[in-house]
Each structure stands twice: as C-alpha cells, then as structure tokens.
Amino acid sequence: MFEELLEDIAQKNGLREVNAYLKLAAGLGAILLCLLSSSYLSPLFIAIVLTCAILILAKVDAKTYAELFIVPFWFAIMSVAGIILITGGQDIFWQWNILPSFSLSITRESINQGMFVFCRVIGGMSAMIFIALTTPMTDIFIVFRQCRVPEVVIDLMMIIYRTIFILIDQVIQIYQAQVMRLGYSTYSESLHSFATLCGAAFIASWDAGEDLIRAMDARCYDGKFALLGESRPVERIPCLAVVCFLFLSTASVIASGTMTII
Amino acid sequence: MSSIILEARDIRYRYPRGLEAICGISFHIRKKEKIALVGPNGAGKSTLLTMFNGMIRPDSGLMLFDNLPIQYDTPSLRMLRKRVGFVLQNPDRQIIAPTVYQDVAFGPTNLGYSEPEVKEAVTQALRHVGLEGFERRPPHQLSGGEKKRVAIAGVLAMDPDVLVFDEPTSGLDPSGSEDIMELLDELNHEGKTIIISTHDVELAYPWADRAILMLNGKILKEDIPEVAFGNPESVRKAHLSVPTLLELHMELQKRGFLLHGKKPRTVLDMMQCIETLFEKSVSKKRHGMITVCNVDLKTRENLPKWLSEHTGICTGAMGTRAKQCAENLKIHLDFTYSVIDKCILKALLGEDSVILTTESMVKRVYLRVEAYGLESGVHIPIYHISTAPEEPNEKNKSLP
Numbered sequence: 001m002f003e004e005l006l007e008d009i010a011q012k013n014g015l016r017e018v019n020a021y022l023k024l025a026a027g028l029g030a031i032l033l034c035l036l037s038s039s040y041l042s043p044l045f046i047a048i049v050l051t052c053a054i055l056i057l058a059k060v061d062a063k064t065y066a067e068l069f070i071v072p073f074w075f076a077i078m079s080v081a082g083i084i085l086i087t088g089g090q091d092i093f094w095q096w097n098i099l100p101s102f103s104l105s106i107t108r109e110s111i112n113q114g115m116f117v118f119c120r121v122i123g124g125m126s127a128m129i130f131i132a133l134t135t136p137m138t139d140i141f142i143v144f145r146q147c148r149v150p151e152v153v154i155d156l157m158m159i160i161y162r163t164i165f166i167l168i169d170q171v172i173q174i175y176q177a178q179v180m181r182l183g184y185s186t187y188s189e190s191l192h193s194f195a196t197l198c199g200a201a202f203i204a205s206w207d208a209g210e211d212l213i214r215a216m217d218a219r220c221y222d223g224k225f226a227l228l229g230e231s232r233p234v235e236r237i238p239c240l241a242v243v244c245f246l247f248l249s250t251a252s253v254i255a256s257g258t259m260t261i262i
Numbered sequence: 263m264s265s266i267i268l269e270a271r272d273i274r275y276r277y278p279r280g281l282e283a284i285c286g287i288s289f290h291i292r293k294k295e296k297i298a299l300v301g302p303n304g305a306g307k308s309t310l311l312t313m314f315n316g317m318i319r320p321d322s323g324l325m326l327f328d329n330l331p332i333q334y335d336t337p338s339l340r341m342l343r344k345r346v347g348f349v350l351q352n353p354d355r356q357i358i359a360p361t362v363y364q365d366v367a368f369g370p371t372n373l374g375y376s377e378p379e380v381k382e383a384v385t386q387a388l389r390h391v392g393l394e395g396f397e398r399r400p401p402h403q404l405s406g407g408e409k410k411r412v413a414i415a416g417v418l419a420m421d422p423d424v425l426v427f428d429e430p431t432s433g434l435d436p437s438g439s440e441d442i443m444e445l446l447d448e449l450n451h452e453g454k455t456i457i458i459s460t461h462d463v464e465l466a467y468p469w470a471d472r473a474i475l476m477l478n479g480k481i482l483k484e485d486i487p488e489v490a491f492g493n494p495e496s497v498r499k500a501h502l503s504v505p506t507l508l509e510l511h512m513e514l515q516k517r518g519f520l521l522h523g524k525k526p527r528t529v530l531d532m533m534q535c536i537e538t539l540f541e542k543s544v545s546k547k548r549h550g551m552i553t554v555c556n557v558d559l560k561t562r563e564n565l566p567k568w569l570s571e572h573t574g575i576c577t578g579a580m581g582t583r584a585k586q587c588a589e590n591l592k593i594h595l596d597f598t599y600s601v602i603d604k605c606i607l608k609a610l611l612g613e614d615s616v617i618l619t620t621e622s623m624v625k626r627v628y629l630r631v632e633a634y635g636l637e638s639g640v641h642i643p644i645y646h647i648s649t650a651p652e653e654p655n656e657k658n659k660s661l662p
Contacts, residue, residue, distance in 0.1 A: 162357070220369060
C-alpha cells in the first residue's frame with residue numbers, strides 16, 4: 001500500500017540521519033517561498049533543486065518518485081489548461097466564441113498565469129514530497145513536542161498513527177475476503193459490499209480501541225506517554241546546504257520579480 | 263519448595279449476558295515455576311489469565327498474590343500490574359506507540375521512572391529479547407516474531423516477577439516459536455515465574471514444570487506434564503492429543519517392552535529409554551565431548567579461529583545474545599533450540615559439539631549434562647572453551 005511505502009522510504013532514505021528541523025526548514029521554507037514568489041522562475045528552481053535532493057541525496061528510486069508525482073502533476077495540467085482557456089487578456093493568440101457572452105481564448109496573460117500556477121504547484125508538491133520522503137512521522141512527533149504542541153494532541157496523534165496501519169491491514173483483509181467471494185461484481189453488489197466493509201471496519205476499530213485501553217492498563221497507564229528519543233544533532237554541512245538553498249531561493253524570488261514566460 | 267506467589271480460591275466468573283466462563287477454580291502457583299494452562303478454545307484460559315493481573319475481577323472467590331488478597335483499587339492494581347506482566351496474544355494489540363523505543367518505554371514512564379532509568383530499562387529489555395538497534399523502527403515494519411519480542415520487551419521493561427503469556431506462539435513459524443519458548447526458559451532461569459496458555463500440547467509438554475488442563479471453565483487435571491498428559495481419557499476429554507513421545511512410550515509399554523526410568527519428555531529421554539531397552543554397551547563406545555563458550559566473555563573473539571581449527575564440529579546457540587553473537591561472527595549454527603539435548607545426543611553418537619551461550623546459562627548446561635550423566639551412567643566430558651583440551655579425540659580415548 002502507498003502510505004506504508006511512504007513511511008518505508010522515510011525510514012530508510014539517505015537523509016534519514018539529518019536533523020528533522022533542517023529538513024522541515026527546507027521543505028516548509030520552500031513552500032512559503034513558492035507562495036511568496038510572483039514569478040514562475042523561483043518555484044521552478046525550487047522544484048528542480050528539491051527533486052535533485054530527493055533523487056540524489058535521499059537516494060529515492062526515480063520510479064517511485066515519478067509515481068508519487070504523477071497524480072498531482074496530471075491534476076495540475078488539467079487545472080492549468082482550464083486557467084489558460086478561461087483567463088482573458090489583451091494579447092489574443094486564439095479565440096473561440098462558443099456563446100455570445102462566453103468565449104474560450106488563449107492570450108499572453110493567460111499563458112503567463114497558467115505557467116505561474118503550474119510552477120507553483122510542482123514547487124509546492126516537490127517540497128511536500130521532500131518532507132514526506134525524508135522525514136518519518138516519528139521524527140515529526142519529536143519536533144511537535146519540542147515546539148510545545150499540547151501533550152494530549154501529540155499522544156492522540158501517535159495513537160492514531162499507530163492504529164492507522166492496523167486498521168488498514170484489517171480493511172484490506174476484509175476487502176480481499178469480499179472480493180474472493182465475488183463481493184464487488186455488480187454495481188448494487190459493490191454498494192452492498194462497501195457498506196458491509198464500513199460496518200466491519202467500524203466494529204474492528206471499536207474492538208481495537210477496547211484492546212488498546214486494556215493493553216495500556218496492563219502496563220500501568222498513568223496518563224503518560226513515553227518520551228521520544230532525542231533528535232539528531234545539527235551537522236555543519238547539511239545546515240550549510242539548507243541555508244544556501246533557502247538563500248538562493250529567496251534571492252531568485254527577489255531577482256525574478258514578476259518575470260513572465262512570454 | 264519455593265513459596266506460593268499466585269493462588270486462586272474457588273473463583274467464579276460470568277461474562278455479562280454470557281456463559282459462566284470460570285466455574286469454581288482453585289489452584290496455586292509457586293515462585294519460579296513454569297506453568298502451562300492447556301485446553302481447547304473457549305475453555306476459559308484467557309479469562310483466567312486476565313485475572314492474574316486484575317484486569318478481570320472474579321464474581322466470587324479469592325485471588326491471592328504473594329499470599330495477600332488482590333485489592334481492586336487503582337494504586338494496588340498498579341502495583342500488581344507492575345509485578346505481573348501480561349503479554350497479549352496479538353502483539354499488534356499490545357504495541358501502542360509508534361516506535362519500538364517508545365513502546366518499550368511505555369510501562370517504565372508510567373511507573374514514574376526518571377528519564378535515564380527509563381532508557382536503562384528499555385536498553386536492558388531490548389537486549390534481553392535480542393532487538394538492539396530496533397529502537398527507532400515503527401512496529402508495523404517488523405515481522406510477527408519481532409513484534410512478539412517487542413511486546414515481551416515492553417513487559418520486561420517493568421521488571422515483573424510473574425510473566426503471563428496468552429498463546430505466546432500463535433501466529434509464529436516453528437523456529438520463531440522455538441525461539442520464543444527458549445526466551446521464556448531464559449527468563450525463567452533468571453528467576454521469573456512464567457505462566458502460558460496454549461493448546462499446543464507438543465510445545466507445553468517438554469517445557470512446563472506443571473500443566474493445568476482446563477475444560478469448560480473448570481480444571482480437569484493439574485500435575486506434572488507426564489501425568490497430566492499421560493491419561494488418554496482426560497486428554498481426549500479436553501479435546502487435546504497425547505504428546506507423540508508419551509504416546510510412543512505408552513505404545514512400547516503396551517507391547518511388553520520394559521521401559522525403566524521416568525517417562526520421556528524429550529527425544530534425549532526417549533533415546534535413553536530405547537538404549538537401555540536394547541542394552542547397548544554404552545561404556546565401550548567413545549563419547550563426543552561438549553565445549554561451552556560464554557559469549558559474554560572476551561574469549562568469544564577467539565571463537566572463529568577455534569572453530570576453524572575444529573572443522574566438522576556441531577555448533578549450537580542458546581539464548582538470544584548467543585544467537586546474535588553467532589550471526590555477527592558469521593558462525594553457522596546447527597542447533598538453535600533444545601540445544602543441550604541435541605548436543606548430548608550428538609555426544610552419544612561420538613560427535614563433538616560446541617554450545618555458545620550467555621553467562622546466566624553456562625551453569626545450566628553443566629547442570630543438565632551432569633544430571634544426564636547421573637541418570638544414565640554415561641559420562642559426557644564437558645569443558646569450557648578456554649580449558650578445552652587441544653586434542654579432543656586423544657583425550658576421549660583415555661576415558662573409561
């Protein structure tokens with residue numbers, strides 16, 4: 001399954017040992033700069049740099065990365081196509097008057113706008129994927145705790161994180177059992193099967209919840225969750241790399257100004 | 263005999279809207295005993311086990327821990343649960359936290375240990391179950407056997423006196439099961455009382471000090487395994503089967519073979535029975551020798567060299583750390599479970615063997631081999647690796 005794959009990579013990637021703050025700074029900083037930039041150039045720059053970081057530094061398999069990227073990529077392409085056709089402008093390249101009051105057109109402005117949105121999307125996506133692939137959830141919990149997020153929230157997050165995988169396993173098992181007995185063969189049958197699946201998953205999660213309480217009680221639960229392990233030290237080279245990256249990105253945001261593609 | 267640690271006096275329990283799960287059970291468990299609760303599904307084993315740490319309160323009757331009735335107020339229950347560790351059947355249900363470290367640290371943290379103490383407890387517990395270096399792994403990436411070990415480590419970290427296991431080997435492959443059973447032996451050897459529930463007769467028979475056969479919420483039979491499983495009538499009643507070795511022994515007896523000594527619990531015991539039966543002149547045969555290597559000592563570094571000097575020797579490892587050590591040193595292991603017995607069997611065939619083991623288990627090897635020697639009158643030479651004679655075969659020939 002996909003979510004398990006992501007966690008697997010996050011646990012084993014080449015940047016696993018780098019301090020989580022640095023990785024989050026790079027990722028979140030990149031997203032912020034993508035949003036601040038008013039030119040298509042700096043998001044593109046960020047996307048290229050982070051993609052290289054994911055593929056070369058984190059040693060993530062290019063195919064896996066492409067698979068992750070393809071869904072938002074198509075989504076972006078379709079949205080951008082819509083933006084280009086709908087946005088109006090002065091410098092018209094192509095126009096089609098469907099209705100008297102509504103026309104589709106491709107203009108200089110619409111292409112610029114489309115390109116800008118597209119680059120923003122891929123810049124933001126690569127930053128998100130960078131965080132997802134390099135920083136395991138467990139490290140993010142440590143950061144949350146150090147950032148003084150309330151304990152209750154973190155404890156809940158940790159239990160949810162742990163339970164997700166158990167529940168997904170159970171849902172897959174129930175689903176497979178249904179498919180094996182021709183559960184989703186017709187439309188009405190699949191509606192029925194899906195309802196049963198939901199019901200069974202609900203009961204399973206309820207059971208798991210009761211067992212969780214019992215397991216915690218059996219180990220003297222007193223409202224405390226174990227302290228998380230300490231985070232890795234900030235090393236000089238990764239730190240410099242992140243600072244460099246953020247500096248260059250900021251510089252590109254400022255330098256590119258409102259530069260457009262055409 | 264050591265003192266009683268857990269006792270039940272005529273306890274009864276009925277599930278809400280359900281059948282009576284426990285109908286009048288009385289028994290006691292002594293310190294450092296290995297108890298197997300055996301019975302078919304729905305016999306009330308799990309219900310009974312959950313009473314040991316106060317998760318379920320009996321409707322009537324008395325549960326005593328350390329000769330004091332169990333109190334069901336929160337502080338007493340916490341103390342009880344610290345001293346009676348419970349390992350659930352499904353490790354997925356027991357592992358709460360998102361990383362191995364956090365999960366093992368759960369108990370100690372809630373007991374109010376300081377941070378260094380928690381760390382120490384976790385390190386010790388993980389070392390015990392052979393999962394060093396797994397601290398930061400998320401549990402859902404581990405195999406079934408590893409998850410089980412994490413669950414056991416989580417309980418061990420609280421340093422309980424009694425360990426209760428509900429179906430410790432369910433869902434594990436045979437070698438994983440043997441590993442877990444050996445871990446239980448190791449823990450027992452360190453002075454912990456171990457109680458397991460199982461319906462695997464073959465597993466319980468050689469392992470347990472005492473077996474409790476349960477059926478329909480009652481105790482059917484409670485005795486040493488040879489007796490508890492030796493009565494085909496009660497075994498059949500409990501929907502179980504007679505252990506193969508015991509059955510073989512009984513069948514041989516039925517055919518008029520006079521078998522002396524105690525009933526066999528291991529293949530070694532059986533061999534002894536059969537050898538005495540055919541009165542093989544054991545004294546004339548040359549016996550192999552057993553060499554013991556303590557992997558906790560520095561001498562382990564000489565081990566690969568020693569092994570290369572003694573090619574063709576059988577190697578066995580007892581205990582998780584010994585197995586790990588063997589893996590690190592890339593030593594091929596011939597035996598990984600019931601190692602002592604298998605090495606004695608080899609020795610009887612005239613082959614030499616070496617046992618890698620941990621500090622606490624060295625004595626046990628000596629004791630077991632000596633006990634066997636006394637019982638069978640066969641002297642098997644046993645040495646520590648540093649004192650082993652260079653020419654084992656020469657030495658052996660001079661032995662009577």
